[in-house]
Amino acid sequence: MLLSVAALILIVPSLLDALYLRVFISSVIFTIAATGTAVLYARLGLVSLAQVALVGVGGWVTLRMWHATGLPFEVNMLAGAIISGVVGMLIGLPALRMRGLFLALITLMGAAGFQILVTGTQFPNGGDGVLGIAVTSIFMPRPLLGESDEAMLRYVCVVAVLCFLLVEFNRRTRPGRAWALIRKSEACAMASGVNVAFYKAWGFALAGFIAGIAGALLAGTLGVLDATTFPASESILLFALTVVGGAYHWLGLVLTGLLFRAAPAVLNDIGVNGHLAYVIFGAGLLHALITAPTGIAGQILDGLTQLAKRRAGR
């Protein structure tokens, strides 16, 4: 499996033209962000509507770190991810007492708060002081292994695989078992000796950490960031598309990234207004809620399983 993914990562970027290299870089970055949303939704049954804001936090810290220290991209990315993880955990603290609609609203307020802050202060671009705003933007260079668009696509794909593996590691170890129990029943989890508060907070921290990675990669790709990329509405859209794509399997998260960034770009490229994608997303969400609780990925995987069974039956 890993070998075929490695082959894809090696071959596909060299087949794409410049537009789709850029589009797929964005798609993979938001696949990573969706991975964090999926941790909370699929493993803990919690709805977080602040994921794109946390991507912004990761991007902000990465840019500020680079302008302040000039350290290698990977170090700044790690710092962005850790800070974003802490912020994610803080936003998720109310989850210790509530879930469902009220938790979703609180996370959405967190996203709206970030939007207001970042449009008021903007992203660091080489200036002095804590905020680091300069009138003329200085661009953060790309990571050494991702200087061209082709190399950057490979780079973000490798990081995405590492993020999938990190989530899978958590799922298969103690946090995963705790999450499974919490999802069934918090009372049962407590009765079984699971520290519910800790593992919920751990889930939010992990989702924030992964969002921070995505933010760092976005900053690394563009060199500068703009507040228009991180409105609260984008967090809602990313959550909705995670449900449409499928939160329970990595394939669903890849589909989420493609729907989030590639679908509007493809529509624009063929001369159709990219905003039509929102109509398609709405229809997709209805479809997922009514007939496909495991998303498009779930349907594809079910279809493949049935096909395999039929073949085996012959």
Added chain:
Amino acid sequence: MMTYTRFVGPAVACLALTLSGTAFAQQKLYGLNTGKAASGQPILVGSVVGKTGPDDFSAGALAAKAYFDCVNSNGGINGRPIQFLIEDDQWKPEVAGQVASKLVKDRGVVALVGNGSFVEMTVNAKLYEQENVAVVASACAVRECFEAKNIASTNQGPVPSNIAAVQWAIEKLGTKKVACIGLNIPSNGVWSCNLTNEWLKEKGLSGVSVLMNPGAPDANSALLEAVASGADTFLMSLPAGLAQAFLKAGQDQNLRDKYKWVAPTPLYKQGIPESIGAYWGDKVHVAIELTKWDGAGPDGKRWLAVMDKYGAKSDPRDTFSQAGFVSANIFVDALLKMDPKKIDRANVTKALKAVKNYRTDLLCGPWYFGDADFHQPNHASMIVTITKTGFKSETGCFDPSGKYFDKIRAMEKAQKLTGS
């Protein structure tokens, strides 16, 4: 002089086509072929504009398209038609990078013409330089657009336009303190308001910046902040839609006669006097970056005629449309001098960078591209006042004073870019 003649050639042809509609006129006045549509190998030209977002900055590209359509109907560039590809950056840096890569790398455009955006120049200036593609923009709004090696614009941007409006307000309205209302974008509102404030300081006066959230601009809050600043003059350094919202907020509080109201060029647009209403008649003064669009000059008339014939009715007729038209003319004139078989990106970039002392009655001064890291060829303005039914001229063309402009004028003289 030669440049001017080349400009007038296709210009007159397009006007003649518009006015007479006869093949004879095309043949006689265009002078390149029989007046038939160009049918050779297309020359790919791109444009990146911020269409979908807080405001629409596509007027320049639409005017360029109208002119290219006119040229294509008149034999094109020595037989080769221009295929013009306009992309919308949606005011998003990610999208701006994507569409520029598509045009420059995938489609291989020879140049970009009529670009107008708040984000794309910041994101793409490096790409344009790396790929050696020249951009004759028409609605530059951010600092990076003027400080890029491969971008030169026919519009002024907010700095000269702001300062011209303020200089006139000091001389004619007795302005002492200015509140510069802009968008909180470092390379746009922050930059242009800071430089305006520095210019005021140089003159012994004072200015403050009032910055609006570009994601959710709140005109009422900005107005209250401007009032609280103690300024006697409000400079609305905003896109047209937001400037109108600011005026509406002022009208709601009946502040018209308590302050002086000036603005850079975006408010110079057909429909604005009617849109803001009779309440503001003779009270709002605008520094325009190109000349008046009802001017008597041949190019001014030709622009309107081409827009009527080849543009859509909904295409704006404003400063940015004029600027797009001038950008397209500069491009066409540069290409007409070239061997049609040798029109490729490297040669087009070389030809565009060689443009200097380019004169048209749509601009107050001569235009140049030049081979420099900084481009501010258009810096002379006119002032108009918005009346109840239209726009009234207050001044002819004038070049603002101050250190910022002295530096530009010295560079122009040293490099002989303006023929003086």
